[in-house]
Amino acid sequence: MTDSVRVHLRVPGTAPMPDLMALLRDIESAGFDGAGILDSQMLSRDTFVVLAQAATQTSRMALFPAVTNPLTRHASVLAGGIQTVEELAPNRVKFVIGTGYTSASTIGRRPATLAEMRACITEVRALLSGREVDWGGGSRTRLGFAATRRIPIIMAASGPKAIELAGEIADGALLLVGWNGGIVERALEHLDRGARRGGRRVEDLEVIWAVRTGTAPTQAEARRLARPTAVHWGILRWGGHWLEPAGVRLPPLDVPDAVHRVYPDLSHAHDWEEAIRATSFVPDDVVAELCDALGLVGTPAHCAERIAEMAKLGARHLYLMPFQTFVGPEHEVRAFRDDVFPRLAAAGLRQ
């Protein structure tokens, strides 16, 4: 089915290895199209170790680091690493790279600049294609085991300039911008601008929408659980750019210190209930508005409806990001397997 909705799931490698592998097998058998393995060296097990083991435990779904960065491994290590995983999982691997979020912040690094992103993506692409890279000072090298299949290079982006760069140089974009009609339209404008700069069309790119996801038996409970992520992204990090296309108007809010004491930050908190309490300065109606602008927050029926609604706008390739990093996504695996996927199938959006 050419117009089906494809759904990947974020997997933080924070559980013991046997549990992680059981989870990955469950994700595949639940019908997900792929799994992205968190790359955050302090919070999560090593992304390449988990990917290697996942390759041996699954047979169908796509696998990718989600999201790696140009700061913590040399570009040649990244290229060799993803090519090696591809050998274990032929035709199932994507290379997803962004500027670095907790992988950078936890070691005191600022996210990579767009110039660093451009350089790293160019180097990794050349190495994966078997071409030589000049590292300066007379050092040139190529990847000794580059293969014929071109591993897709997907750039994760959440700001306008980054999205344009992804459109210009990457094979696709993982867009972490929120998820409603206004946002999708605006993000695609930026992507198209970049694509044209690179002499391409946006239709040539693999566009994946990173969607914050949390299901619960009631809308109210789903929104309560979504508070740390909604507040972190909608109020602390979003800035002005996406609020306007999202159609969200925030009231004046005083951010209390308790918010900044949550380690490593609100949306990656170890103690989720503590993080929820730290967001009490934001009224419920604002959280509700942010949840609808950010992603899929609500009952499974509500989430299925929203996916169908967004599919009409052409947003058919999803990367679900369940809220918590230190609690696995088992709940969402069951919710999508038992409720959301059957509803999408009934709507003709999945087989």
Next chain:
Amino acid sequence: MTAARFGIVLLPDSLAEWPRLCRDVEESGFDVLGVADSQSVFRELYVALTVAALNTSRVRLGPLVTNPLTRHLVVTASAIASVDELAGGRAMLGLGSGDSAIYTIGAPPATLAGLEDAVVTLGRLTGGAAIDRGGRRWQVHRSERRVPVYLAAEGPRTLELAGRVADGVIAGMGLTPEVIRLSLDAIERGARASGRTLADLDVWWFAKTNVADRRQDAIAPITMALAASANHAFRFTLDGKGVPADLHERIRCVQREYDAHHHEIAGAGNAGLTDRWGLTEFLVDRFAIAGTPDECAAQIRRAMAAGARQFIITGFVPDPRRFMRRWMDEVETAAR
């Protein structure tokens, strides 16, 4: 005399045979399975180690060796902790200043100060400790077992550093009795400086190896490995390493002509260097255990008489499975 113990370092130059090869290491009786790290030449270290961990149950395993430059230290700590978890506490972390992994990208090797920082930091991070670095807390949250750190050392200063700060040493200055004694003196000086003794260190001697029915047939396939030793072990200085003065210039010629892109690849450009500069015999005596089974056994006994007991050997040969079987069936037995 106590029997020698052997570990082996393999090049992950293909994943197709890798699981079988790893199982063979264990079944042959080796105690350590080391994996080389050179990202542009071999398959990704931590992917290869993951497959190794999944296919073995007894051997200790880890990078032999990685470097502190191509991955952030916390990435290395997280990765080896992940392997250790998968391997049920069998991981070890071999660290060096960098060879082809850094030369192929034009980076300078780690300094002694950088190595010291890396050894100490990696030990603490895998042990789950929180480290303050520039106002940031570095911590690998889930680490439960401190993974022992082994420093690869080819000169007196690095050997001394290893004795002072590492859990173990991959001693690579050479295998002649004189060099073994020099190495042990250096390690012991370092150990004493940190209130320890030699007995507190897990010392392994690095040997380029091959076995065949005729000596020359054992040496010919590993000349690229001997060239790698000449290039690496003497790159900072030849002083204090017991090298005859008349060989210094020839060693420098090998270093000038060595191509890191063909590091340890049999038959590639580096293989002819040792004969061209008349260094093959010197390098075999210094860095190798190679020859017939009886000749290998004699070389092992000579090293053991000088104080060596545990050897990390190289499986850099065309048929490593056959080599491993012969080594443990014929050489190890003959050396007892």
